[in-house]
Amino acid sequence: MPSVPQPKLGVGLLFNPVLPEFVTSHADAFDYLEIIPDREWSDRGVDATPRYATLDASFDLFRRVRERKPLLCHSIGLSIGSAGLFDLGHVDQINRIQTELDFAWHSDHLSFARLPGEHEMHTAISMPVPYDQEVLQLIKDRVEHIRAEVPCPFLLENNVYYVDAPDQEMSEPEFLNRLARESGCGILLDLHNVYVNSRNHGFTPESFLRDLDLSQVVELHIAGGDDLLGFYTDAHAGPVAEPVWGLLEDTLRAAPAVSAVTFEFHESSYPMLKTEGIVAELSHARRIWDRYA
Amino acid sequence: MSLAAYQEVLCRMVASAAYRERFLAQSDEFPGLTPLELHRLRTVAAQPGMRVNTAIHRANRMAPLHQTLPFTCFLLGEQLRETLDRFWGLYPSESLQLDTECGRFTHFLMEELNTGRVTGAYVEEVLLFERACAELRLRKPPLLRVVRFRHDPEPLLAALAQLELPDPAPEPGDYHLAIDCRQGDADFYVLSDQAAATILAPRS
Numbered sequence A: 001m002p003s004v005p006q007p008k009l010g011v012g013l014l015f016n017p018v019l020p021e022f023v024t025s026h027a028d029a030f031d032y033l034e035i036i037p038d039r040e041w042s043d044r045g046v047d048a049t050p051r052y053a054t055l056d057a058s059f060d061l062f063r064r065v066r067e068r069k070p071l072l073c074h075s076i077g078l079s080i081g082s083a084g085l086f087d088l089g090h091v092d093q094i095n096r097i098q099t100e101l102d103f104a105w106h107s108d109h110l111s112f113a114r115l116p117g118e119h120e121m122h123t124a125i126s127m128p129v130p131y132d133q134e135v136l137q138l139i140k141d142r143v144e145h146i147r148a149e150v151p152c153p154f155l156l157e158n159n160v161y162y163v164d165a166p167d168q169e170m171s172e173p174e175f176l177n178r179l180a181r182e183s184g185c186g187i188l189l190d191l192h193n194v195y196v197n198s199r200n201h202g203f204t205p206e207s208f209l210r211d212l213d214l215s216q217v218v219e220l221h222i223a224g225g226d227d228l229l230g231f232y233t234d235a236h237a238g239p240v241a242e243p244v245w246g247l248l249e250d251t252l253r254a255a256p257a258v259s260a261v262t263f264e265f266h267e268s269s270y271p272m273l274k275t276e277g278i279v280a281e282l283s284h285a286r287r288i289w290d291r292y293a
Numbered sequence B: 001m002s003l004a005a006y007q008e009v010l011c012r013m014v015a016s017a018a019y020r021e022r023f024l025a026q027s028d029e030f031p032g033l034t035p036l037e038l039h040r041l042r043t044v045a046a047q048p049g050m051r052v053n054t055a056i057h058r059a060n061r062m063a064p065l066h067q068t069l070p071f072t073c074f075l076l077g078e079q080l081r082e083t084l085d086r087f088w089g090l091y092p093s094e095s096l097q098l099d100t101e102c103g104r105f106t107h108f109l110m111e112e113l114n115t116g117r118v119t120g121a122y123v124e125e126v127l128l129f130e131r132a133c134a135e136l137r138l139r140k141p142p143l144l145r146v147v148r149f150r151h152d153p154e155p156l157l158a159a160l161a162q163l164e165l166p167d168p169a170p171e172p173g174d175y176h177l178a179i180d181c182r183q184g185d186a187d188f189y190v191l192s193d194q195a196a197a198t199i200l201a202p203r204s
């Protein structure tokens, strides 16, 4: 990946609960809509039948959007890096909604958050996996299953981390490069995550981007963050962090195959952004996109 | 399954500062970890970023409750933090599925109200009202619910919608508020005693 070039989608928006009105009234502001399916269904648990109850209102809206624009699926619930748990039911469910909504591709996070057990645990924060050969093999096998099951490309997103485990066998870019080349998944490169990690762990985002095989990158995420306990976090708070615009330019210049740039913000920062703010961020991204894509 | 043991310790350290302290003091007693994993866990447990993980974990666990039970959270006010600490102590890890987490918290809070650990004139009725609304958003049957209020629900809910306490205090009494989703969107109306008795009567 990307052995088959993906269609150029342009600049899109990650859907959240404050956006139904915007999606309808400002359809010209975005080229595609990315949805987090896990927020639009209720999961009654792996043993329940039926396991998932989808929210009718959201899916009605997505079907209407899909008539005019591409949709992307960005799941948060797979926990692909969990050692003792691979949720085949979740993959099935993604496949079911893919059949209905025809995503250009779907994605999840290179991390883990769930622990197996009689009462499954969830950390409520996505944790980094150790970048070791053993973990690479584990995730490669799972990507293979997902790609066989869901008939559209699959991407994994680089993670944010606030603690840094010592003596890992690979660096993060090295791990991502090998994972993409050896498993066939594409990379969803979250530029804000790179910026967050660079600030908290003392490296330059440029060095990270130099080490990453940008030919494997299909989609970019851009966002803003916040300060917390002396760290800079990936809070998706309001507008895109200023340095991320520069990283977007650098990346699009160096990676002309990138197919999409998605603006993410958390619904709690809507009072700060408002409709005009969302339009402004999307327009800013589009000006850069038009220059390089 | 060493990686599984590593991940479990890491997650428990994120969820609980007390667990983290215990691990740092007695890490030799944690079974199933390789020397490298022990080294990694000891290192990250001592890093300041672990406190950030815990803070984000807590904020993320609070978010779905705020989203589904906003009036209840408002009414709990200063009791909210301690109530959540007790809730999270009982359920050290969350179900990120809104409905499960909200159901668990409702059940927990009802017990806290019954034992008097949590108090508040309107908390119980508003909690049951918000829980019913949350279930109906998922179109869980029955699509007609009746919530019993001990205060006039109209001024009470109107004030809470502005995140304010009702002033003057709503009239006490026995009220039955219907939430009717049988035709699609929710319709709210206060029932007469007779209508409430008919709807609430057990069916044979």
Ligand SMILES: [Fe+2]
Residues within 6 Å of the ligand: A157, A190, A221, A264
């Ligand atoms: Fe992202």
